[in-house]
Amino acid sequence: MIKIKNLHKSFGNLEVLKGIDYEVQEKEVVCVIGPSGSGKSTFLRCINLLEEMTDGEIYIDDVKVNDPKTNINEIRTEVGMVFQQFNLFPHMTVIENITMAPIQVRKMAKKDAEKLALELLDKVGLREKAYNYPDQLSGGQQQRVAIARALAMKPKIMLFDEPTSALDPEMVKEVLDVMKQLAEEGMTMVIVTHEMGFAREVADRVIFMDGGYIVEEGHPEEVFGHTQNERTKAFLGKVL
């Protein structure tokens, strides 16, 4: 579903991604782990072209993303993204946050969009907050709204960029539970995370990145359980 070939990304002289090859299958949940500065987030952001890649190719459903002829806005409607800092629109109510893109991009009628938004809010357990503003919500609630907002475009793929890193510890679980539910429903997901327990439990594949490379990749039991790789061992030794 996502095919990544020889992905390179530099910021000025700093090479952050030094050649990534990977394929994500449909309905697969892939967790990306690794020390900070290893290029995890950049890797994720390259997939929907929030970062322009320096070299390489990315295909989503066999459409080349970094082709000048490709309409990137169309690709992005199929790829939902959830950010570390939530990035809800503070001047809109929760329901307006969710309905904005379906109305503006999908040309959905306002009524239908609101019906869809309320369904999604039920799903993330926040229906009663529909008419509140984001700053009246806790961090965990905001992130669940952000997930609902991304889901409103009915994407085929969901990208999560450290979705729980900005949350107070007691709010992490409510967000992870929503993500777990999504995974069980068969959503294709790529998740950059520091939640090792979550990765081990939910992921179909785990990628360990370090220094701009994929150092190791495999089933979570292989990576967490009995890795042979020294760098993976050193990293997991520090975080587990």
Place this chain on the structure above:
Amino acid sequence: MNFFDLRWDIVWNYRDLFLRGIWVTVSLTICGYLGGLILGILLGLGKTSKSKWIYWPSKIYVDLFRGTPMLVQILIIHLAVIPSIFGQSYGYMVSGIAALILNSAAYVAEIIRAGIQSIDKGQMEAARSLGLTHSKAMVKVILPQAFRRMIPPLGNEFIALLKDSSLVTVIAANDILYASKVVVGAYQRFWEPYLVAAALYLILTYIVTKLVAYIEKRFSNHYNPRKRRSRKLDHPQNNDEGRTAV
């Protein structure tokens, strides 16, 4: 002159001139501000543009008009630019409004640019990640937020322009200051006419200050006209009825 021996009657005798002065000052300022706002928004957007063909002309314009005194600009526009282009002068009103528009546009442009750039980058990224085009994200997500932050500095700019409009007296516009100068010329007394001019400007700027404060409140998230009086009692967790009616 005895300080306590003020004669307000000499000003009162010229009240029509002062009333006309208020009218001229207010209309000059409003026309200049509205024109400046439109031109300034374009220039401000231009200054956030990635295209150098849009960025550089906008930047040069702003630097030019912010870097030179308004008094000089008024004189150049009235005595040089307009007569050279049109072959004649159209009077102080046209020259004055033109000068105020061109000058305030430069300041408004900076307010617009700063407002847009003050919005967190994540907002644009979130909007783009949902499939919105750059211009749609600008209109729906960035500008509404930036606009709120622009209200106080735009209000300041209006007040500054109101005061700076007094410079048009040099091209014989009969604004508030001009009325004072007529009285000065007639009676050779300085306190009364200039104090009255100062007081009139003060009253006008005070009204604008109040107006800006109201607009600022009106555009905040938590303004709800139906429940204005009980706003302080609203618990953030409560839905207030005004909003649930969709």
